[in-house]
Amino acid sequence: MPAPGENLRIDAVRLWDSLMEMAKIGPGIAGGNNRQTLTDADSDGRALFWKWCEAAGCSLGLDQMGNMFARREGTDPEALPVYVGSHLDTQPTGGKYDGVLGVLAGLEIIRTLNDLGIKTKHPIIVTNWTNEEGTRFPPAMMASGVFAGMHSQDWAYARKDADGKSFGDELQRIGWRGDEVVGNRKMHAYFELHIEQGPILEAEGKDIGVVTHGQGLSWIQVTLTGKASHTGSTPMPMRKNAALGMARILELVDEIAWSHAPHAVGAVGHIDVHPNSRNVIPGKVVFTVDFRSPDFSVIKDMENRLEAGARSICNDMGLEIEFERVGGFDPVQFDDGCVSAVRTAAERLGYSHMDIISGAGHDACWINRVAPTAMVMCPCVDGLSHNEAEEISLDWARAGANVLFHAVLETAQIIT
Amino acid sequence: MPAPGENLRIDAVRLWDSLMEMAKIGPGIAGGNNRQTLTDADSDGRALFWKWCEAAGCSLGLDQMGNMFARREGTDPEALPVYVGSHLDTQPTGGKYDGVLGVLAGLEIIRTLNDLGIKTKHPIIVTNWTNEEGTRFPPAMMASGVFAGMHSQDWAYARKDADGKSFGDELQRIGWRGDEVVGNRKMHAYFELHIEQGPILEAEGKDIGVVTHGQGLSWIQVTLTGKASHTGSTPMPMRKNAALGMARILELVDEIAWSHAPHAVGAVGHIDVHPNSRNVIPGKVVFTVDFRSPDFSVIKDMENRLEAGARSICNDMGLEIEFERVGGFDPVQFDDGCVSAVRTAAERLGYSHMDIISGAGHDACWINRVAPTAMVMCPCVDGLSHNEAEEISLDWARAGANVLFHAVLETAQIIT
Numbered sequence: 001m002p003a004p005g006e007n008l009r010i011d012a013v014r015l016w017d018s019l020m021e022m023a024k025i026g027p028g029i030a031g032g033n034n035r036q037t038l039t040d041a042d043s044d045g046r047a048l049f050w051k052w053c054e055a056a057g058c059s060l061g062l063d064q065m066g067n068m069f070a071r072r073e074g075t076d077p078e079a080l081p082v083y084v085g086s087h088l089d090t091q092p093t094g095g096k097y098d099g100v101l102g103v104l105a106g107l108e109i110i111r112t113l114n115d116l117g118i119k120t121k122h123p124i125i126v127t128n129w130t131n132e133e134g135t136r137f138p139p140a141m142m143a144s145g146v147f148a149g150m151h152s153q154d155w156a157y158a159r160k161d162a163d164g165k166s167f168g169d170e171l172q173r174i175g176w177r178g179d180e181v182v183g184n185r186k187m188h189a190y191f192e193l194h195i196e197q198g199p200i201l202e203a204e205g206k207d208i209g210v211v212t213h214g215q216g217l218s219w220i221q222v223t224l225t226g227k228a229s230h231t232g233s234t235p236m237p238m239r240k241n242a243a244l245g246m247a248r249i250l251e252l253v254d255e256i257a258w259s260h261a262p263h264a265v266g267a268v269g270h271i272d273v274h275p276n277s278r279n280v281i282p283g284k285v286v287f288t289v290d291f292r293s294p295d296f297s298v299i300k301d302m303e304n305r306l307e308a309g310a311r312s313i314c315n316d317m318g319l320e321i322e323f324e325r326v327g328g329f330d331p332v333q334f335d336d337g338c339v340s341a342v343r344t345a346a347e348r349l350g351y352s353h354m355d356i357i358s359g360a361g362h363d364a365c366w367i368n369r370v371a372p373t374a375m376v377m378c379p380c381v382d383g384l385s386h387n388e389a390e391e392i393s394l395d396w397a398r399a400g401a402n403v404l405f406h407a408v409l410e411t412a413q414i415i416t
Numbered sequence: 417m418p419a420p421g422e423n424l425r426i427d428a429v430r431l432w433d434s435l436m437e438m439a440k441i442g443p444g445i446a447g448g449n450n451r452q453t454l455t456d457a458d459s460d461g462r463a464l465f466w467k468w469c470e471a472a473g474c475s476l477g478l479d480q481m482g483n484m485f486a487r488r489e490g491t492d493p494e495a496l497p498v499y500v501g502s503h504l505d506t507q508p509t510g511g512k513y514d515g516v517l518g519v520l521a522g523l524e525i526i527r528t529l530n531d532l533g534i535k536t537k538h539p540i541i542v543t544n545w546t547n548e549e550g551t552r553f554p555p556a557m558m559a560s561g562v563f564a565g566m567h568s569q570d571w572a573y574a575r576k577d578a579d580g581k582s583f584g585d586e587l588q589r590i591g592w593r594g595d596e597v598v599g600n601r602k603m604h605a606y607f608e609l610h611i612e613q614g615p616i617l618e619a620e621g622k623d624i625g626v627v628t629h630g631q632g633l634s635w636i637q638v639t640l641t642g643k644a645s646h647t648g649s650t651p652m653p654m655r656k657n658a659a660l661g662m663a664r665i666l667e668l669v670d671e672i673a674w675s676h677a678p679h680a681v682g683a684v685g686h687i688d689v690h691p692n693s694r695n696v697i698p699g700k701v702v703f704t705v706d707f708r709s710p711d712f713s714v715i716k717d718m719e720n721r722l723e724a725g726a727r728s729i730c731n732d733m734g735l736e737i738e739f740e741r742v743g744g745f746d747p748v749q750f751d752d753g754c755v756s757a758v759r760t761a762a763e764r765l766g767y768s769h770m771d772i773i774s775g776a777g778h779d780a781c782w783i784n785r786v787a788p789t790a791m792v793m794c795p796c797v798d799g800l801s802h803n804e805a806e807e808i809s810l811d812w813a814r815a816g817a818n819v820l821f822h823a824v825l826e827t828a829q830i831i832t
Binding site for chain 1: 615616619631633644647649652654660662664666674686687689692694696708775776777
C-alpha cells in the first residue's frame with residue numbers, strides 16, 4: 001500500500017519556465033540578475049509573482065515589512081498554515097536561482113495541487129521575504145529577522161543604502177508596504193528550498209541536501225596598528241609591519257578552523273591596507289575574520305583562540321591590536337519533525353540525499369526561532385552563487401521542488 | 417696649520433628661515449606641504465627659489481625637462497662646475513624638508529660664499545630637479561633620470577597624471593619648460609644633502625650619514641588566482657583561498673629579507689584583495705613585493721627565492737601565480753673621491769658620523785651614472801618622511817649643510 005500521494009509530482013518544466021520568466025526582470029550584465037531589494041525591478045518581480053498567485057486562486061497578505069503571503073485555503077478552519085518560501089530579491093551581480101527557486105517552487109506546489117484538485121487540511125502559504133540579501137540595506141535576512149523579533153521594525157526602516165535612502169521610504173515608494181503587523185502570524189511549519197551555494201552536493205553526487213543545522217557565525221573585525229615607514233630606509237629590526245602581522249593572523253585563523261574539522265570553517269575575505277603604497281610599510285591593516293560552526297561552543301573557542309593568539313603575535317611584533325565583533329548569529333538546529341519530513345520525502349521519491357549543514361544564512365534560520373522549520377537544498381554548478389554565472393540543472397530543480405512538495409504535503413495533510 | 421676654510425660656516429638661521437618661507441607655498445593640511453610637481457604651487461616655489469638665486473647673483477639655466485640650474489661663476493673658465501642640489505617638489509602629504517633642504521642648502525652655500533667674498537676655481541651650480549617624487553607623474557626621479565639617459569624625454573613628456581594630463585603639457589602650462597637640451601651638461605662632481613627618511617642616524621645618535629651606496633630595488637607584482645566562494649558553504653578542503661596564499665608569501669618575503677641581514681630589506685606595502693567582501697573567500701589577490709639591497713647579487717637571489725618559494729606555496733594550495741617586475745633599479749656605489757670629501761668634511765667639523773646606505777631612491781642615484789657623486793644625510797625625527805609630520809631640528813640642518821658646504825669647498829677649490 002503506497003503512502004498517500006506517493007506518485008504525485010510537480011511540473012518541473014512549468015517551474016523552470018517561471019524561473020526564466022522571472023529572470024527577465026532586473027537582468028544582470030552577464031546572464032544573471034540585478035534585482036536588488038526595493039528597486040523598481042524588485043517591485044516588478046513582486047507584481048509578476050503576485051499575478052501568478054492570483055491566477056492560482058490565492059489571497060494576498062502583505063505586511064509592513066513588505067513580506068508577501070499567498071494563501072491557498074485548507075479544509076480545517078482551525079489548522080495553522082504550512083508556510084513555504086524564500087526571497088525574490090538578488091545580489092547586484094546575482095544569479096537566477098538564489099532565493100527565487102524557493103519562492104517559485106512554493107507557487108508550483110499550489111499550481112500542482114490545483115491541477116490535481118487536491119485539498120489539504122492545513123492552508124499552504126507561499127512567502128516572499130523582503131531583503132534577504134542585505135547588500136543594499138544591511139543586514140541580510142532583514143525582514144524575516146523583524147518577523148522573528150530579532151530586529152525592531154523602526155530600526156529596519158531607518159537602515160540606509162549607499163545613496164542615503166532609507167529602507168522605510170523606499171518600501172513606501174515602490175508600493176509594497178502593507179498594513180499588516182509584522183510577526184503576528186502563527187505557523188504550523190515553515191519549509192524553504194534553496195540552492196546549496198556550496199560545492200558539497202555536486203561533489204558527493206547527491207540530488208538532495210537534508211539541512212539539519214545552520215552554521216553559527218562570528219565576524220570579528222581586527223585593526224592592527226604598526227608604524228607606516230619607508231620600505232627602503234627602515235632597517236628590518238626597526239619595523240612595525242601591520243601587513244606582516246595580518247599575514248600571521250590569517251595563518252592562525254586557518255589553523256584554528258582546521259582544528260575543528262570537518263564542520264567549522266574560517267577565513268578572511270575583507271582586508272584593507274593603509275596607506276597601500278608600494279614603498280610604504282603598512283602602518284594599519286583592518287580585516288574581518290569569518291568563523292562559522294554549527295556548534296556554539298566551537299565558535300566561542302575559535303573566538304577565544306583568535307584573540308589570545310593574535311595578541312601574542314602582535315606583542316612579539318610591537319603592533320597594537322583591537323577587536324570588534326561586527327556581526328554574528330547563533331547556530332541553528334532545525335526542527336526534528338520537519339527535517340524528518342524532508343528526509344522521508346527524499347527517500348520516498350528515490351532521490352540520493354545526505355544530511356548537510358547550511359553554511360550561509362537563510363530566512364529559515366530566523367523563522368526557525370518562531371516556528372518548526374526545515375530546509376531542502378539542491379546542488380548548484382561548481383558551488384557558484386552570488387555570481388551571475390550561478391547555474392543549476394532542470395533535474396536538480398525538479399528533485400528539490402518534489403522533495404519540498406512531499407514534505408509540505410505530509411505536513412499539511414492531504415484530504416482523501 | 418688648519419685646512420683652508422676650516423672655520424667657515426653657513427648661516428643656519430638664514431637657511432632655516434628660507435625653508436620656512438618656501439613651506440608657505442603649497443601648504444598641506446597638517447603642517448607639511450602639498451607642492452606636487454607641475455602644479456601652480458610648484459611654479460610658485462620655483463619662482464621664489466629663482467628670485468633668491470638672482471638676488472645671490474646667479475645666472476639661470478632651464479632645460480626642456482624644467483630642471484633649474486643656478487650658477488655662481490668660478491675663476492677658471494676651463495673648470496667643470498661642481499653641482500649641488502635636490503628637488504623642491506613634494507608628496508601630496510609631504511614634509512617641509514624632503515628635497516627642499518638639499519636645494520636651499522645649496523643656495524645657502526652661495527649666499528655664504530658671497531658674504532665672505534670667497535672665490536672658487538670651479539663654478540658652483542645649485543640644481544632643482546623636476547618631479548623627483550613621481551606621485552603625480554610616475555616614475556620617481558623622472559627628470560634626473562632623463563638627464564642621465566635612463567628615460568627618453570618623449571616618454572617622460574607622455575606620462576599622464578590621474579586626470580589624464582600629460583607631463584609635457586603641464587610643464588608648458590606652468591611656464592617652466594626651458595630650451596636647453598637635457599643632459600648635455602658636464603659635471604666635475606655632484607653633491608646632494610637629504611634627510612635620511614629612516615630612523616638609523618637618530619637611533620645611533622649621529623649628526624651625519626656619509627652615504628656610500630644606494631640600495632638597489634626590485635618591485636615584483638604578484639597576482640594570485642584562486643576561486644571566489646562563500647565563506648560559509650565552502651568546506652575547508654575545497655577552498656582555493658588567494659588571501660591565505662598571499663599571507664604565506666608575505667611570511668616568505670620576510671624570511672628572505674632577514675636571511676640577508678643587515679643590509680637587505682623586504683616588505684609588501686600594496687595589497688588588493690578581490691572581491692574584498694566579508695563573506696567571500698578571496699578569488700584574487702594582487703600585491704607588490706619590495707626587495708632592496710646594496711648588492712646586486714643579493715637582489716637576484718631574493719627574486720629567485722621568492723619565485724621558487726611562492727610557486728611551491730601556490731602548488732600546494734591549488735592557486736595560480738603570475739609575477740611581473742613592475743619597477744627596479746640597480747644598486748649604486750657612490751664615487752670614492754666624493755664620499756671621501758663628505759667624510760673628511762664631517763671629521764674636520766667635528767660632527768659625529770657614520771657610513772650609511774640610502775634605502776630610498778634619490779636624484780643622486782641617477783646622476784651618479786654620469787658624474788662623480790656623493791650624498792650627505794642628516795637625521796629626521798623618528799625616521800618619519802612622506803608625511804606632513806616630517807621634522808628635523810635646526811642643529812641637524814646646520815650640521816648637514818655645513819658638511820655639504822665643506823665637501824663642495826674642497827671639490828670646487830677655494831682661491832686664496
